[in-house]
Amino acid sequence: MNFREDGAAALEWAARYLEKVGELPVLAQVEPGDVRKRLPASPPEHGEPFADVLRDLHEILLPGITHWQSPRFFAYFAATAAEPGILAELLAATLNQVGFIWRTSPASTELEALALDWSAQLLGLPHGWHGHIEDSGSVSTLAALAAGREHTGGRVVVCSEEAHSSVERAARLLGLETRKVPVDAEFRLRTDAVDLTDAAALVATVGTTSSTSVDPVPALADLCAAAGVWLHVDAAYAGSAWVCPELRSSQEGVDRADSLVVNAHKWLFTPMDCSLLWTNKPEALRAAFSLVPEYLRTSDEADSLSDYGPALGRRFRSLKLWTVLRCYGREGLQSRIREAIRLAALFESWVRDEPGWELSAPRPFSVVCFRREGTDEENEAIVHRVNRSGELFLSHTRLNRRYVIRLAIGSDRTTEADVAHAWEVIRGFASDGAG
Numbered sequence: 072m073n074f075r076e077d078g079a080a081a082l083e084w085a086a087r088y089l090e091k092v093g094e095l096p097v098l099a100q101v102e103p104g105d106v107r108k109r110l111p112a113s114p115p116e117h118g119e120p121f122a123d124v125l126r127d128l129h130e131i132l133l134p135g136i137t138h139w140q141s142p143r144f145f146a147y148f149a150a151t152a153a154e155p156g157i158l159a160e161l162l163a164a165t166l167n168q169v170g171f172i173w174r175t176s177p178a179s180t181e182l183e184a185l186a187l188d189w190s191a192q193l194l195g196l197p198h199g200w201h202g203h204i205e206d207s208g209s210v211s212t213l214a215a216l217a218a219g220r221e222h223t224g225g226r227v228v229v230c231s232e233e234a235h236s237s238v239e240r241a242a243r244l245l246g247l248e249t250r251k252v253p254v255d256a257e258f259r260l261r262t263d264a265v266d267l268t269d270a271a272a273l274v275a276t277v278g279t280t281s282s283t284s285v286d287p288v289p290a291l292a293d294l295c296a297a298a299g300v301w302l303h304v305d306a307a308y309a310g311s312a313w314v315c316p317e318l319r320s321s322q323e324g325v326d327r328a329d330s331l332v333v334n335a336h337k338w339l340f341t342p343m344d345c346s347l348l349w350t351n352k353p354e355a356l357r358a359a360f361s362l363v364p365e366y367l368r369t370s371d372e373a374d375s376l377s378d379y380g381p382a383l384g385r386r387f388r389s390l391k392l393w394t395v396l397r398c399y400g401r402e403g404l405q406s407r408i409r410e411a412i413r414l415a416a417l418f419e420s421w422v423r424d425e426p427g428w429e430l431s432a433p434r435p436f437s438v439v440c441f442r443r444e445g446t447d448e449e450n451e452a453i454v455h456r457v458n459r460s461g462e463l464f465l466s467h468t469r470l471n472r473r474y475v476i477r478l479a480i481g482s483d484r485t486t487e488a489d490v491a492h493a494w495e496v497i498r499g500f501a502s503d504g505a506g
């Protein structure tokens with residue numbers, strides 16, 4: 072291949088994609104198997120031109136892409152892979168660092184520690200916490216709970232009914248039992264129902280997946296301290312909001328956590344994948360994970376980040392995070408988070424003012440939970456029709472056992488016009504269904 076020419080073509084494709092992504096149907100309009108059946112079942116005998124790969128990406132794969140970069144992606148937690156982060160991924164792949172130990176990747180190891188310190192400063196977290204990057208929130212929580220088990224010797228993980236499924240999955244992998252605590256009327260863990268008998272860890276969530284509710288972290292920190300239980304805070308989505316000082320009331324008590332996860336790939340504009348895990352007890356993570364085989368033993372007196380999690384070989388993920396933080400700056404991050412929250416508040420006000428619709432949960436951040444007054448089936452049909460139209464992409468949850476529509480704002484590219492259009496489309500499909 073001609074790296075320069077093919078590279079220029081790939082970059083041109085990426086630039087055009089980002090310019091035009093708003094015009095594409097947000098949810099892939101394909102059936103299972105459609106993409107695969109258009110591709111050869113066996114690999115080529117001889118190498119093919121890169122241009123052919125780019126052509127097939129455009130013609131065959133693109134119709135099977137759900138456009139997470141679309142300004143009208145409002146499902147799950149909407150995310151943005153910002154342009155500086157995209158270019159950093161190209162450079163990281165170029166350098167192909169394999170971070171077994173400090174010596175195999177000194178710059179990547181040290182930049183990771185620095186980028187985590189910068190992120191901690193931006194989010195107003197305590198000074199001096201040890202931070203590193205895992206691929207996903209699921210693995211960050213797995214690592215934190217492994218440390219909690221190591222540190223306490225307990226055998227139960229306590230979390231609310233609204234905690235993310237990654238908590239229960241991590242507990243299962245670690246051979247721990249999960250004990251779920253009921254929530255109050257605003258979907259927050261009920262402290263009066265907590266039982267910490269035999270607990271290794273309690274997971275408090277700031278920004279639950281369904282409704283973005285915030286567990287009462289200060290009271291939970293008191294309970295954990297009294298019982299000698301590890302407190303892990305899952306702020307995978309909402310932690311990024313702390314870049315804005317006015318949103319830090321949801322951070323109260325987090326300084327007393329033993330570990331904290333914030334996914335930079337959710338709401339910190341960093342391309343997938345980049346999950347930030349901090350701890351004030353790095354020795355517990357090391358005790359859980361450090362195992363250095365002979366071939367990696369050195370006399371270097373340096374921290375190796377593979378000692379703090381399950382993977383030995385680690386990607387140069389910090390490059391994209393550091394690049395986004397530099398190119399956006401504190402002010403750029405704040406203005407984007409504030410705009411997402413402003414748009415969510417606006418959408419919430421439209422729902423509140425519209426007869427026949429109701430809000431289903433408080434809105435601490437940029438996710439609005441709402442439903443049409445009527446049956447679950449009617450609401451489900453609205454989401455189905457909206458998503459099939461390709462105009463926007465929504466997801467749902469269940470709150471108080473009722474089907475609820477979620478509109479999550481998080482894309483850097485979403486404008487007020489996109490949100491207004493979303494509301495028009497949703498109302499249109501709701502009245503079509505009723506008629």
Ligand SMILES: Cc1ncc(COP(=O)(O)O)c(C=O)c1O
Pocket residue numbers: 148206207208209210235237276278279280305306307308334346
């Ligand atoms: C609150 C919360 N925690 C953890 C996770 C898991 O993160 P990941 O998908 O990076 O494993 C999610 C995923 O959406 C989440 O919403």
